[in-house]
Amino acid sequence: MKSTYDIVVIGSGPGGYTAAIRAAQLGYQVAIIEKYATLGGTCTNVGCIPAKALLDSSEHYHQAQQQFSTHGIQVNGLSLDFTQFIKRKTQVVGQNTSGLNFLMKKNKIDVYQGVGSFINATSLRVKTADSETVLESTYYIIATGSKPSSIPGVVIDKQRIITSTEALSLSQLPKSLVIIGGGVIGVELASVYARLGTEVTIIEYTNSLIPTMDRELGKTLARSLAKLGINILVSSRVQSAVNQGDQALITYQDQAGVQQEIKSDYCMVAVGRSAYTKDLNLEAVGIETERNGKIKVNDHLQTAVPTIYAIGDVIAGPMLAHKAEDEGTFVAEVINGQKPHIKYGLIPGVVYTWPEVASVGRTEEELKQEGTTYRVGKFPYSASARARASMDTEGFVKVLSDPKYGEILGVHVIGPRAADVIAQAVVAMEYEVTDLEMGKISYAHPTYAEALKDAYLQASGQGAINI
Template sequence: MSKYDVAVIGSGPGGYVAAIRCAQLGMKTALIEKYSSLGGTCLNVGCIPSKALLDSSHHYDDAVKHFEEHGIEIPGEVKVNLEKMIERKLSVVNQTVDGIKFLMNKNNIDVFEGVGSFKDETHINIKKSDGETEVLEAKNSIIATGSKPANLPFIKLDKEKIITSTEALELKEIPEHLIVIGGGVIGLELGQVYMRLGAKVSVVEYMDSIIPTMDAALAKELTRSLKKQGMKFYVSHQVNSVERNGDEVVVKAKDKKDKEVEFKGDYCLVSVGRKPYTEGLNAEAAGVKIDDRGRVEVNARLQTSAKNIYAIGDVIKGPMLAHKASEEGTLVAEVIAGQKPHIDYNLIPGVVYTWPEVAAVGKTEEQLKEEGVKYKEGKFPMRALGRSRASGDIDGMVKILSDEATDEVLGVHMIGARVADLIAEAVTAMEFRASAEDISRMSHAHPTYAEAVKEAALAATDNRPIHS
């Protein structure tokens, strides 16, 4: 029987990072993954492939709609080769997965392929695809089994016409009319991919706005921008029926006036969130408690009810974000090593990779109002930037919320070109408890999108932006 200091179950961004950090700290480490491909949902059927398709479709959209205004003429008709686009996406995924394999070898981490389940607190069964079972012993274990797409109880997913995000990444044709149930990150990103390629896209959302967990100003601006691009929105609509009739899908919902509305399309993407994946883990055998929402219960050190077993990422409470899982993987490795790391969950940024991109960190304006915090607001429109006009990306804004008394930055909310990268500036500032004035006094290169952050900080400080 193989013996390890740490066994990690799941090889996603939480699991593989935890394994690497454990190995760096001198622990003999095993990584258990049920699929032949490492990287979990993020690398295989999530973050990486969806961004590959977003980038490919963005190039096509630019070629069709914007090249001419830049003085670029393409003889003949610009066409989509969806098969080639999917093929490129797969190539990006394979390169990324191969990179994880390299890192496992580099750090001398033993990888086991099979379904990991607890025999007891210190022993893990690994059931292989050939039916054989191997057992390993681990002083400590880390549960990093991730999540899977959630569904509504009355929807039967056939994975052909009524699909999840996994199938949406592998379509053989461009939908004529894609009905998206759910106005969150995944639905909007994949909806924009196929809208750019020629599909009619209708988003049906139960809440009264899209991206409902983010600042309302971002939802309003993103709605306006995506509507301009052709996406249709039906908020405050409760879906109560999804049926397939041959090649047609019929979705029925009730609006806020309780009136039934019917949508007909050739594909329906069910994008109503994700749920923790703990099936087959046999957690009870190790004394690990699962809550009523299927999440593994943990304390502040991410320790489960079994003192030598930890859990990270999508299987525990909090936003289901790859970078959150990675931070937690690092934290747990360092806790096991006897160190005292920390995570400020308020400073984990959230991003929507549509175009314009959306990014945020810290408190929303709605949260500050609810908490009774007195704050100042500074906003700056992207269209006022020379860099935005030069690239043609004029939609969006940056909004900074700072404490009325101390000027400490409490939240930063952005929508515009490349804000997924730009949000790191806000995270850095807030990690060091910067004031809006601190940011306003920093030199920002010209012309850049980042200048909007400085201008928003000026607006929050003394209401004195230079360019608006």
């Protein structure tokens, strides 16, 4: 491998590997640095991908228990092989990391394993336990991602007080699990273990699950998760979590202000993530981080040093794999002299519970706070023929639009395949198609997407016409 490059990418998560591949496609000599043994970062190894594998497996098991008989399918002696349950997840991860290795070779991207730290604006040291390599590059892209955060009084020991990383690879099915945090990571893993029979409790500080999304989504999701037997404690503040050997003891203040205690096999901390920038030696190049470890960038995602860019979880904005991917492509094209764009307000958010939750644009709460006039079009999946056929009638589609021009301001979905359905709404908003126009195009029947059609029509002032 060479030691001099046009572009060096630090971190191989979705943002990093996308930036490297796009830069290589544009003709640059590229290297990528990853401190772990496999490429893919948090998302591929201990985040998005393994979580989705477990979510799908657990949903199949739950359906076999709860729904198959209604379909006329009789299952006798149903049981869960938890070892195989985890093994399949590991296999899925392996398939994805192998795919990334292939893409690096295909695009002639050199891969260095180790921790990257700046010597100066053009030189970077890559350290391993027993070796050191110095790389020279014209440009650098920082894509080092994030790590789980905690709260005062809760020390993560990875034994009884764990993060999502450990929760994805437990050796045995726990009888009980307390999750601190009712955001995306918390509710997804709560779903996984509740479906398998674990007694799950979610303790959330705010008054709603998934509090950054439209509040109506959070309320509906809470009702759905409660049907799985999940105990949901909102407006509650965790004070401590202690490893007691064979259990964790969690102390919290409930919504009435009364101190309570709960014991559990594990306590999973899911209160967010913080930017991982500490090993980069940014001081050597004059780049300062903010209190949360994030790096300030300009509209071109350049840091204080114009030849050093930063993307993904280490800069402002939602910590989403697809946001990082967009930024990776964006930076490679900016370096190439192109003029790409990212509309941050149109990056969708998704929660892979069942029903799934997906959202793009502004929420009702945001529009009210802004004083913006809007119309609401809402269609329930209970009125959808496709949803009835699949027994997936929980949830709704909600469209928020401008009453004067029909501009779509926000789309919020909780229901079957919401993660896929939301893509159509992103296209509509990106290209400024009106609510009426979206309601007038042809939709295949019967489909889950038809619920969008009817919500668009209602938002435009017309009534729903489909089932």
